[in-house]
Amino acid sequence: MSNFSFPESIKSRPTYARLEPRAGKSYLFVADAEGAEAIIDLASNDKSLMSKSHVIYIPKNTGKKYTLQLEKLNINQLYIGPSYSAAQSRLRHTLVSSHMGLQLYLSGTEGLIGQAQRDAMVAGIPHTAIQSEHRGSIGRRMQCVHCKGITEDVDIDPYVCSHCGLSLFVRDHYSRRLAAFQGVCIDAEEPGNIPTAVELYK
Template sequence: MMNMPKPVVKYRHRIYSSSRPVYEDLRWSQAQDCLVICDSSGAPAVRALLAQPHPERLIVVQLNGGNIPGKDNLLAQASQWIDRAPAGSALLAAGEEPLLCALRRMAWEKGYSADAMILQRTGRALRDTRCAHCHTITSNVAFQAFTCSGCGRVLVVRDHYSIRLGAYIANMMMPEDPMIPEMLETALK
């Protein structure tokens, strides 16, 4: 019998499929340092988390307002913290999906693995979407179909999510499609 060589493992990181992100309830990780971020809808989840025994070194940031007016400022602060954080730090966040997508993308670009991020979606079902035709990203889309802010086409939001872009992909609906009026009024889940 011939000795077969062991297969070589080239990739140790998770393969990221471009599908809908999976969210979970916030919980403490084994990390020594944790950055906990929330918007107003995620505050109850963070309060419940903080009621449990937690790591000594902890940074908590909360945004006010449902439309995330300070999202860019918050992401800049989170970026600085991640740059200074020791290896093995964790990012925990609760809030509406546009904030979570932006945090995931930023942390992923800085080398965080999916295992170092625990994200809980709360609040309204909103999505940042990217038009497959003009490549405009429209923020806070709440319905299955919407009019693109870039090209004016009626688009349908797909469950196809891009971590690189931090957005869901949206494709044009044919103008004669009888489902357009219904989808323009059907909220995302």
């Protein structure tokens, strides 16, 4: 099962729910990896939805595991791409040429959900009007508060910033605008005193 139930946390930490059909004029899905399962589940509840939908899917490390199933869903417009940044210009173009009434569905890793949410907010969709369902990896998109560099798919705490090399502890404080959690130097007061990294939620 690709669902993970996050423990209760502080109020800036995003929360997720199951995708559900909602009234609208058009439908756009952005998903990565196991996020495909959320689309497949929704499609089985509402058969007519997919014929009106545009799906942007990034398999990540799941290879062809879900692509065949998606192709069978009779999706009006299905795009399967290698990475979020490769898909981004397509997504942005789709958003700016959309009309009010568009329903946006996001599913998969927190990194994918956060980045697509950010692009949608820039296009004018309130974040509270976007549905998102977490599936798959619990790896996070982290920003180093010191050098501002982003490290993707962080699943240990503390981790080493892939840009400046500082050891950072993983906070639950989250910025929608940056689509990232905050990483803060763990040995700022006692340089060198760095605890052994542990897996998140273990």
